[in-house]
Amino acid sequence: MEKRVFSGIQPTGSPHLGNYLGAFRNWVALQEDYDAFYCIVDLHTLTLPWDPAALERRSIEGAAALFAAGIDPAGTVVFRQSHVAQHAELAWILTCVARMGELRRMIQFKEKSRGGDAESIGAGLFAYPVLQAADVLLYQAHGVPVGEDQRQHIELMRDLAIRFNSQFGDTFVVPEAYIPKEGARIMALDDPADKMSKSSKRPNSVVNLTDEPELVAKKIKSAVTDSGRDVIAGGDKPALTNLLMIFSLFDGSTVPELEERFAGSGYGDFKTALAETVIEGLRPIRERYLELMGDPAELNRLLAEGAAKAAAVAEGTIASVWERVGLGPRPGPQ
Ligand code: ATP
Ligand code: LTN
Numbered sequence: 001m002e003k004r005v006f007s008g009i010q011p012t013g014s015p016h017l018g019n020y021l022g023a024f025r026n027w028v029a030l031q032e033d034y035d036a037f038y039c040i041v042d043l044h045t046l047t048l049p050w051d052p053a054a055l056e057r058r059s060i061e062g063a064a065a066l067f068a069a070g071i072d073p074a075g076t077v078v079f080r081q082s083h084v085a086q087h088a089e090l091a092w093i094l095t096c097v098a099r100m101g102e103l104r105r106m107i108q109f110k111e112k113s114r115g116g117d118a119e120s121i122g123a124g125l126f127a128y129p130v131l132q133a134a135d136v137l138l139y140q141a142h143g144v145p146v147g148e149d150q151r152q153h154i155e156l157m158r159d160l161a162i163r164f165n166s167q168f169g170d171t172f173v174v175p176e177a178y179i180p181k182e183g184a185r186i187m188a189l190d191d192p193a194d195k196m197s198k199s200s201k202r203p204n205s206v207v208n209l210t211d212e213p214e215l216v217a218k219k220i221k222s223a224v225t226d227s228g229r230d231v232i233a234g235g236d237k238p239a240l241t242n243l244l245m246i247f248s249l250f251d252g253s254t255v256p257e258l259e260e261r262f263a264g265s266g267y268g269d270f271k272t273a274l275a276e277t278v279i280e281g282l283r284p285i286r287e288r289y290l291e292l293m294g295d296p297a298e299l300n301r302l303l304a305e306g307a308a309k310a311a312a313v314a315e316g317t318i319a320s321v322w323e324r325v326g327l328g329p330r331p332g333p334q
Contacts, residue, residue, distance in 0.1 A: 001276065002033075002035040003033075003034070004034060004037065004141045004142055005027075005030050005036050005037070005143040005145055005178070006037045006135065006136045006139045006141035006175075007037075007038055007039070007144055007145050007146060008038070008041040008081070009039075009041065010038050010041050010042075011045055011058035011059040011061070012048075012050075012199050013199060014061070014065075014206075014208040015041075015061075015062065015200060015208065015209050016200065016206045016207060016208050017186055017207045017278070018033060018067060018186035018197070019209075020209060020285075021249050022147030023146060024066065024069040024070075025183070026067070026145045026178065027071060028069060028070040030145055034073075034143065036076040037076075037079050037139050037141065037313075038076060039078075039079055039202075039231070039310075040065060040079070040080045040081065041078070041132075042055060042059050042060045042081055042082045043081050043131060044131060044132070047122060047127075048199075056280070059080050060296055060299050060300065063144055063302065064293050065285075065289060067256050068285045069209070069285055073302045077306045077309045083303070083307035083310075083311075086138055086315060087131065087134055087314070088134075089318055090134035090137065091130055091133075091134040093325060094130045094160055095162070097160055097164050097167070098127075098130050098156075102159065103126055105128075106152060109125060110128075113191065113249075115326065120305070124209065130160070132153050133160045133161070134156035135285065136157055136175050137157065137160070137161055137172045137175070137317070138318065138333070139310075139313055139317070140172065140173040141173065141176045144157075144175050144176065144177050144178060144280060146178070146179060147179065147196060148179055149185065150177065154175065154176070156178075157175060158174050158176075158189050161173070161174045161175070164173055169324055170198075171317075171321060172317075180283070182249060185314075186245070186246065186328070187239075189206070189207070189222070189224070190202055190204050190205045192224065192239040192241075192242050193238065207278065208221075209285050209301040212285055213279045213283075216275060216278055216282065217279065218277040220271050220274055221275065222277065223239065223265050223271065224239050224285070224307075225240060225243075226239045229258060229267065230263075231263070233245075233255050244258055246278065247273065248291055250278055251277050257293060267276075273303040315330075
């Protein structure tokens with residue numbers, strides 16, 4: 001059997017350069033050699049306040065962004081998490097395997113609940129990584145291609161799989177994180193200490209895959225830089241390091257090659273060249289995205305097809321989980 005990969009993206013807003021360079025780019029490459037499942041994780045989006053009127057549209061936009069980036073619906077399964085009921089079913093069973101202590105240690109939980117009143121933080125946010133574990137374990141995936149921010153969540157899903165297997169008998173493949181060597185953590189343009197993020201409230205921090213060329217140029221021109229004037233990367237140059245990494249990933253040159261190319265140029269010339277490179281790199285993705293969004297019925301059809309393929313695999317796993325935990329055989333259709 002071909003090895004399998006699984007990954008997910010939340011329909012929380014417009015996909016951006018960080019999503020593309022840290023995740024989608026890798027997802028596209030992996031679909032050649034792996035049996036690939038990519039999921040629009042709409043149930044995860046319910047863990048923070050959300051807009052019901054926008055959720056469905058954002059899910060369809062997420063699928064369009066994946067196809068526009070090069071995911072091939074003919075060979076790769078793309079679907080919405082809420083369309084495959086087994087995700088929520090397995091999440092409950094794993095919630096009963098997970099421990100309060102290990103969930104409390106999750107950095108994303110701590111970050112996303114910061115500032116709120118401890119007593120009113122949603123329980124869904126606390127259980128978020130358990131649902132994520134269910135996503136992957138249902139498909140017996142070997143690899144989980146994600147950005148650096150997800151490393152701890154993948155560790156937790158490994159722990160849950162190992163614990164379940166030892167308690168109830170071998171059931172799950174124990175997955176591994178596939179984190180790219182470069183681009184796994186693209187930083188915000190206006191603050192190199194902060195991750196570029198869909199849910200950021202600062203529009204100039206993020207380049208969206210669908211931004212018009214003029215807007216991309218404007219955002220890159222306004223990106224913060226470090227003190228000094230040389231275009232070089234380094235520990236004391238977090239802003240330039242981030243911009244050089246983005247340049248390198250689009251252009252194919254290494255960071256030292258770029259440093260050499262821009263030796264003696266000011267930040268202004270460097271940013272102009274970077275903007276051109278990013279605009280050209282995004283152009284085909286943006287054009288394809290707009291074309292796909294012109295036919296939402298077709299995107300819905302592809303998502304329904306994906307959900308049917310995903311459910312067939314997921315049902316096989318949940319049926320053996322039910323037997324192992326003592327719930328017995330799965331009942332037929334009600
Ligand atoms: P949100 O702000 O809503 O949490 P996000 O921007 O972090 O959204 P996700 O949907 O959570 O995006 O993540 C989708 C994929 O993109 C994940 O694999 C994640 O690791 C990756 N990713 C997200 N942000 C970055 C980034 N700044 N650099 C590299 N990879 C990223
Ligand atoms: N938590 C992830 C999204 C996500 C995911 C998954 C990634 C949900 N389920 C399963 C990989 C595998 C995020 O916020 N990036």
